[in-house]
Amino acid sequence: MSSLRYDARMRLGTFEYDAAFEADGEVVVLFGHSGAGKSLTLQAIAGLLTPAEGHIEIAGRTVFDRVSGIDVPPQQRNVGYVVQELALFPHMSVVENVAFGVPGSRVERHARARALLDRLGLAGYEDRAPGSLSGGQRQRVALARALARDVPLLLLDEPFSALDESLRRTLRAELLRLRAELGLTVVFVTHDLREAHLLADRLAVFDRGKILQFGRREEVFHRPASRRVAELTGVGNVMSGRVLRRLEGVLEVDVSGLVLRVEDPEWRPAVGEGVELALRAERVNLRRGAPEELGASNFVQADVMEEHAYGAGFTLRFAPLGPGPSLEVDLPSRPYEVLGLQERKRWTLELPAEDLHVMRPAPPEEGGGSGVSGDR
Amino acid sequence: MGLRSPRADLVGLVLLAGLGGLFAIFFVLPFLGLGERAASDGRVWELATSEAVRRALTLSLWTSLLSTLLAVIFGTPVAYWLSRTRVRGRALLEAAVDLPIVLPPTVAGVALLTAFGARGLVGEPLAEMTGIRLTFTATAVVMAQLLVAAPFYVRAARSGFAAVDPQLERVAYTLGASRVETFLRITVPQARGALLAGIVLCWARALGELGATLIFAGSLEGRTRTMPLAIIDAFERTSLGLSGAVSMSLILLVVAFVVLVLFRLATPDAPDATAARATQADR
Incomplete structure (x- = not known):
């Protein structure tokens, strides 16, 4: 029995929405640009928005089904819902906020609220006004309030986006701890790639109202389903190529005149067919020596054209000496120094066959996808 | 904008202060006049405690409070709905609700008469079937006040509700x-x-209602003659005269002042104060 089964379709003006995924005792991250339909999804799960079609189950109970006409109101869906703005009730104290949804007598409700606040490190703040708390404290109050009713499912809509990075890190860790302790299923909306990577057990990549890919985190990050997913998940190198020939379990693909050997994917593209290759920027190896000395294939000599320093590491842009695509390489700062990249700018790049992921070419109508639809 | 000399600045300041001062004097003088007259006219206290004035005051107070209560009971759901709906033609609806604010109250009185009067749209069949006549009764006073004053409450409540973040409500649902x-x-x-x-505005408007009441309810002593009508009446007849008008005006002035002070005391966290606190907390 899944904690959440979700399948919904609707149309809002010109925006077409169609998404399906499931979550079961894990963190599912809905990732995508703003306006892609992520928040809409949470609202539909919480019952604040009615899809035109679909079926939604929470903890084994059908809460929405178009065909049988079931539409359980938000009051009875029993989900915790935290919005980006937190929406703490400003005229109530912290403990009253948390106790708001708890059933029972005032004493019981407040006892429950106090216990939760204590657990979230907010003991002593019970009688404060929400407006007098810091951003991180307010965040915890919102979390406590959402959890106060013993919910099996927690919906979080970019809850940390207004906080600074160090605080976000603490709160993410806290969220994962709470999730494990309470056995929660969490659906977490974010447009932050790092946050998605850190929190996700499974990941749904949203783009313009559709889920382009839903799968385990590593699967999505290393085996993107399409060029668009690769771009959205920051793969770094997405290259168009053509299959030259098929060897023993290996394809030879021509990318701008450079021949690369890649693993033959299950869908077995035909020889002559166009394919897309994805290679994460951190998977490219820098080697000394000429390509001929190093091995048979997947080496290319290139010069550093651009460098961007990001504190923890560098993003380098290489241009090949001969034919081939330009390549993006991520390198942590330590290897950057050890290898001596300050001085030496000409390298042989190795594109490991096992890290080169072969994707189907994008269908024409989906292909141009660089646009970000309006806020939603 | 070009450079301005300190001298030009000073002239501007003096001008502004002068304008403000004149405006203030204009507002203060009538009340001073009222006070001066009351002090010099020995009959003011005597008239203020007269039976006619007492009855007018009682009528004014209970009708204005009742019409305010009715405005709150019936107006609150309307105001909330108006603040949340996205129905087509909402602007038209809001204009209709605001209409009595703009119209002269005499128009409201005539309109009430055509609807609830003895030969009115509803008034005629009502009188025939039940024998109930609304005109020239205290009920008519309340109806006139409600029609004229309720829009003030609805308007204020609507913008108050509109300022409440719907996100708060949605989270409360979850x-x-x-x-409810x-x-x-x-x-x-x-x-x-x-x-x-909104309540204070509505009540103040109901208390001061004159035109609609006069046309729809008349000015019957002890039955429909509210304080504003009694003041008018005092001029028309010689019995009370200007002294009576002054004494009743003073009474209304005191009542209004007490209510406003009570209102300020009841709302220590008026919207502006809350906003100031919130910005402080954000720092």
């Missing part, structure tokens, strides 16, 4: 609170300042 419970526990407390302001 926490199991019904729509959410409205009472979340929305109303948030809009408290605006609602109280």
Whole structure:
């Protein structure tokens, strides 16, 4: 029995929405640009928005089904819902906020609220006004309030986006701890790639109202389903190529005149067919020596054209000496120094066959996808 | 804008201060006049405690309070709905609600007469079937006040509700609170300042209502003659005269002042104060 089964379709003006995924005792991250339909999804799960079609189950109970006409109101869906703005009730104290949804007598409700606040490190703040708390404290109050009713499912809509990075890190860790302790299923909306990577057990990549890919985190990050997913998940190198020939379990693909050997994917593209290759920027190896000395294939000599320093590491842009695509390489700062990249700018790049992921070419109508639809 | 000399600045300041001062004097003088007259005219206290004035005051107070109560009871759902709906033609509806604010009250009185008068749209069949006649009764006074004053409350309440973040309500729904419970526990407390302001405005307008009441309810001593009507009456007949008008005006002045002070005391966290606190907390 899944904690959440979700399948919904609707149309809002010109925006077409169609998404399906499931979550079961894990963190599912809905990732995508703003306006892609992520928040809409949470609202539909919480019952604040009615899809035109679909079926939604929470903890084994059908809460929405178009065909049988079931539409359980938000009051009875029993989900915790935290919005980006937190929406703490400003005229109530912290403990009253948390106790708001708890059933029972005032004493019981407040006892429950106090216990939760204590657990979230907010003991002593019970009688404060929400407006007098810091951003991180307010965040915890919102979390406590959402959890106060013993919910099996927690919906979080970019809850940390207004906080600074160090605080976000603490709160993410806290969220994962709470999730494990309470056995929660969490659906977490974010447009932050790092946050998605850190929190996700499974990941749904949203783009313009559709889920382009839903799968385990590593699967999505290393085996993107399409060029668009690769771009959205920051793969770094997405290259168009053509299959030259098929060897023993290996394809030879021509990318701008450079021949690369890649693993033959299950869908077995035909020889002559166009394919897309994805290679994460951190998977490219820098080697000394000429390509001929190093091995048979997947080496290319290139010069550093651009460098961007990001504190923890560098993003380098290489241009090949001969034919081939330009390549993006991520390198942590330590290897950057050890290898001596300050001085030496000409390298042989190795594109490991096992890290080169072969994707189907994008269908024409989906292909141009660089646009970000309006806020939603 | 070009450079301005300190001298030009000073002239501007003096000009502004002068304008403000004249305006203030204009507002203060009539009340000074009222006070001076009351002090010099020995009959003012005697008239203020007369039976006619006492009855007018009682009538004014209970009718204005009742019409305000009715405005709150019937106007609150309308105001909330107007603040949340996205129905087509909402602007038209809001204009219709605001209409009595703009119209002269005499028009409202005539309109009431054509609807509820003895030969009115509803008034005629009502009188035939039940024998109930609304005109020239205290009920008519309340109806006239309600029509003229309720829009002030609805207008204030509507903008008060509109200022409450709908996100708060939606989160309350997910926490199991019904729509009514959410409205009472979340929305109303948030809009408290605006609602109280609307109530005071509505009550003040009802208390001062004259034109619509005169046309629809008449000015029958002890039955429909409210304070404003009694003041008019004092001029027309010689019995009370200007002294009577002055004494009743003073009474209304005191009543209004006491209510306004009570209102300020009841809302220590008016919207502006709340906003100031919130910005402080953000720092």
